[in-house]
Amino acid sequence: MKLTDAKLQFIASWGAFGTHWGINRTMAQIHALLLVSADPLNQDDIMEQLSISRGNVNMNIRELIDWALVDRVLVPGERKEYFTAEKDIWKVSRLIIKERKKRELDPMLKLLEQLKDVDGDKKDKHVKQFVDTVTGIKRFGEQADKMLDVMIKADENWFVGSLMKFFK
Amino acid sequence: MKLTDAKLQFIASWGAFGTHWGINRTMAQIHALLLVSADPLNQDDIMEQLSISRGNVNMNIRELIDWALVDRVLVPGERKEYFTAEKDIWKVSRLIIKERKKRELDPMLKLLEQLKDVDGDKKDKHVKQFVDTVTGIKRFGEQADKMLDVMIKADENWFVGSLMKFFK
DNA sequence: TTAATTTTTCAATAAGTTTTGAAAATTCAG
DNA sequence: CTGAATTTTCAAAACTTATTGAAAAATTAA
Numbered sequence: 001m002k003l004t005d006a007k008l009q010f011i012a013s014w015g016a017f018g019t020h021w022g023i024n025r026t027m028a029q030i031h032a033l034l035l036v037s038a039d040p041l042n043q044d045d046i047m048e049q050l051s052i053s054r055g056n057v058n059m060n061i062r063e064l065i066d067w068a069l070v071d072r073v074l075v076p077g078e079r080k081e082y083f084t085a086e087k088d089i090w091k092v093s094r095l096i097i098k099e100r101k102k103r104e105l106d107p108m109l110k111l112l113e114q115l116k117d118v119d120g121d122k123k124d125k126h127v128k129q130f131v132d133t134v135t136g137i138k139r140f141g142e143q144a145d146k147m148l149d150v151m152i153k154a155d156e157n158w159f160v161g162s163l164m165k166f167f168k
Numbered sequence: 169m170k171l172t173d174a175k176l177q178f179i180a181s182w183g184a185f186g187t188h189w190g191i192n193r194t195m196a197q198i199h200a201l202l203l204v205s206a207d208p209l210n211q212d213d214i215m216e217q218l219s220i221s222r223g224n225v226n227m228n229i230r231e232l233i234d235w236a237l238v239d240r241v242l243v244p245g246e247r248k249e250y251f252t253a254e255k256d257i258w259k260v261s262r263l264i265i266k267e268r269k270k271r272e273l274d275p276m277l278k279l280l281e282q283l284k285d286v287d288g289d290k291k292d293k294h295v296k297q298f299v300d301t302v303t304g305i306k307r308f309g310e311q312a313d314k315m316l317d318v319m320i321k322a323d324e325n326w327f328v329g330s331l332m333k334f335f336k
Numbered sequence: 337t338t339a340a341t342t343t344t345t346c347a348a349t350a351a352g353t354t355t356t357g358a359a360a361a362t363t364c365a366g
Numbered sequence: 367c368t369g370a371a372t373t374t375t376c377a378a379a380a381c382t383t384a385t386t387g388a389a390a391a392a393t394t395a396a
Binding site (some may be wrong): 054 | 354357
């Protein structure tokens with residue numbers, strides 16, 4: 001397969017993949033494009049290669065920068081801003097875990113903490129089922145929280161070496 | 169907080185949570201409702217408690233059954249079908265991992281396998297960047313794949329006991 | 337059987353999300 | 367400063383996804 005076609009297919013698939021993970025299609029496509037580009041790109045490059053509008057590029061690039069997946073780089077002698085993606089996929093996954101944990105898991109745990117103290121007789125089976133469910137999810141979430149914290153701090157060697165040996 | 173309000177808040181939040189994870193809002197809400205209900209519910213119960221249409225309940229219940237998160241149960245003397253959710257959150261998480269792995273990770277790995285054999289001179293920096301990126305993601309995906317397989321097979325005791333000790 | 341009940345389907349509609357593009361704001365070279 | 371280049375904003379439009387509800391299909395009690 002030609003490089004150009006392979007790039008297009010990678011970008012399309014990464015975009016579709018992203019939608020399953022709460023990341024919008026275009027944001028994932030821009031990310032994909034930058035991941036496979038050897039040199040930094042500017043807004044016009046991205047507009048042209050993905051056939052999308054300036055506003056769209058601008059908004060999604062900002063979002064990618066928020067997630068720390070993309071950095072602005074200064075190209076000497078150029079007025080325009082250039083962008084480049086973090087290429088180390090282990091670092092990328094840690095950045096994504098960190099961001100999603102903050103946005104999703106942490107607030108959920110906070111809510112469950114409140115809900116577990118519902119009023120009413122613990123002997124009542126409806127109250128009991130609610131409390132048991134909430135408590136169970138909370139415990140699970142706390143374990144996941146710890147595990148993810150370790151992953152966020154770990155580096156690839158730790159991950160591949162220790163964890164994967166552990167997982168046989 | 170009263171049980172009724174706590175339930176509503178749990179259902180609303182679980183629904184919002186689900187949308188971040190590629191699960192539609194209503195499907196997650198029905199799941200939440202069944203998780204906190206002590207007894208099985210029928211379509212009319214769900215329609216009433218969530219204020220949604222019959223068609224909507226029917227489609228999303230079927231989807232939940234596909235994922236094996238919900239089971240049909242026969243209530244003696246009743247004509248209607250009743251539904252109940254798997255309450256063990258560890259089992260629930262394994263079912264979700266299994267389904268999403270099959271739908272998302274496996275196809276992505278298949279694609280990356282093809283893309284890594286792109287034509288062209290490996291010395292060319294554009295080809296090199298593409299191949300390096302694809303190979304890196306593929307390797308990462310394969311590790312994740314193995315790890316998730318172990319998790320799918322594991323039970324809660326293994327998970328909490330061994331893994332969590334490992335994670336300090 | 338038949339007819340009442342229940343479940344399923346699906347076209348139309350509604351709701352939600354993303355994208356555009358032109359105008360406003362900002363930046364910076366001269 | 368001034369004005370050209372660039373970036374940002376955001377209301378309107380396009381697109382995507384979810385929901386409704388009525389009709390069709392399936393089920394089952396009598």
